[in-house]
Amino acid sequence: MKKIVVRILALLIIAVVASGCIGGENTSQSTTESTTSTDSNTFTLDKSKFHFYMYGLATCPHCKKMKEELPKFFGENSLTYYEIQGNEYNGKMFEQLYRILGVTGVPVIGIFYDGKLYAIINGEFPLDYADDFVGEAKKAKGVLFITDKVYLIPENNTEIINKLEYVFTNGEPSEI
Numbered sequence: 001m002k003k004i005v006v007r008i009l010a011l012l013i014i015a016v017v018a019s020g021c022i023g024g025e026n027t028s029q030s031t032t033e034s035t036t037s038t039d040s041n042t043f044t045l046d047k048s049k050f051h052f053y054m055y056g057l058a059t060c061p062h063c064k065k066m067k068e069e070l071p072k073f074f075g076e077n078s079l080t081y082y083e084i085q086g087n088e089y090n091g092k093m094f095e096q097l098y099r100i101l102g103v104t105g106v107p108v109i110g111i112f113y114d115g116k117l118y119a120i121i122n123g124e125f126p127l128d129y130a131d132d133f134v135g136e137a138k139k140a141k142g143v144l145f146i147t148d149k150v151y152l153i154p155e156n157n158t159e160i161i162n163k164l165e166y167v168f169t170n171g172e173p174s175e176i
């Protein structure tokens with residue numbers, strides 16, 4: 001019985017994720033425009049020290065956009081992508097993000113700098129903001145979680161941060 005409930009919950013999460021992605025299409029135009037208008041002259045941190053871990057869906061236009069743009073801006077090996085649809089393991093890992101953060105939409109992107117998690121973004125973002133996210137997280141001494149609002153997970157909350165780092169670094173990579 002417990003396994004059935006878990007499977008139903010997983011299916012509901014995937015359905016909500018898919019609908020969240022589809023439902024967000026109307027607002028993607030302005031975000032998409034700002035994502036492509038990056039200016040590397042305003043970027044202050046070493047791009048080669050960034051790595052992005054992204055949970056997404058092949059059918060999501062925001063995921064597709066970020067899968068294309070992140071490697072262009074940060075380098076070919078800067079992105080690890082985890083497809084949720086059709087991958088039970090990644091679905092379970094995404095479920096952990098839901099349990100910890102309450103995220104229901106994709107993409108969910110973990111921004112790591114020099115091997116450390118600094119920000120989690122639920123959705124598309126302008127690429128040149130990545131260094132700002134890292135800088136602000138360092139100043140605030142924690143991990144930023146950016147969705148419709150901005151939250152801070154304090155750096156002394158090591159149990160949660162370690163769980164999040166594990167979820168982002170231990171999915172089953174999919175083709176980009």
